[in-house]
């Protein structure tokens with residue numbers, strides 16, 4: 001099993017920062033994602049979320065699980081195409097935000113609930129035609145359990161589709177952002193498995209293999225997500241990550257203690273400006289990811 005290594009991000013479920021009160025007894029994976037407000041970042045991802053769902057060839061009736069769904073970047077468009085959708089996420093604040101979005105959109109066949117991708121308690125086996133996880137389940141701490149659970153809850157003949165950031169890929173914006181962030185963090189705990197290993201084909205084949213899926217049933221292609229804001233420039237986008245994205249918030253806390261805030265900030269600004277393709281004052285940053293399809 002690949003563990004964290006230099007050059008891969010170490011943020012995963014390493015909360016770092018100052019934990020207080022309830023956080024001390026909380027699952028650190030949950031605390032990380034409830035720390036900020038991912039809806040502020042998800043707002044930059046809506047167009048690509050819709051495009052990815054449109055490419056799935058959804059034909060209702062279809063039961064779909066969106067795992068690590070956040071506030072519904074992909075769950076909402078899935079439901080709009082007529083699927084019955086359950087969104088499961090470890091972060092209570094994002095589940096609440098998702099249910100508000102579903103209600104506001106009048107999508108009665110879309111429900112968000114709290115749950116852990118490592119252990120989908122209460123979710124029946126073989127209950128979904130499609131299990132989708134876009135930059136979600138990759139952040140759960142026990143990848144072999146995640147693969148086993150995704151296979152368990154998906155129907156025979158059904159599909160699992162994952163979107164995973166690719167480690168050490170210069171065109172994978174979030175991978176680069178996390179790599180910079182983690183370089184300002186203390187080393188991860190013993191036994192920590194980097195989420196970025198979900199962007200490596202051998203790990204994917206190994207994990208689904210242990211869940212009983214042969215490699216011929218797994219296909220992987222590189223695809224591109226876009227972080228888009230017509231009215232925010234890359235400096236303002238980095239400010240959103242600094243204020244609302246748990247892993248980046250933790251990196252700034254660690255950098256502050258080490259007197260390196262400016263260094264971190266400058267590195268992130270350089271990344272965002274270098275990758276921005278919007279010449280008109282807004283932001284459009286492409287980000288390569290690995291799209292994994294498992295046909296059961």
Ligand SMILES: C[S@@+](CC[C@H](N)C(=O)[O-])C[C@H]1O[C@@H](n2cnc3c(N)ncnc32)[C@H](O)[C@@H]1O
Nearest residue numbers: 033068069070073089090091116117136139140
């Ligand atoms: C980068 S966000 C992506 C959210 C959403 N899929 C999107 O594209 O907008 C990662 C999501 O995974 C969720 N997550 C992390 N660990 C999880 C776990 N163990 N079980 C379920 N969800 C998890 C986080 O709470 C967060 O909503």
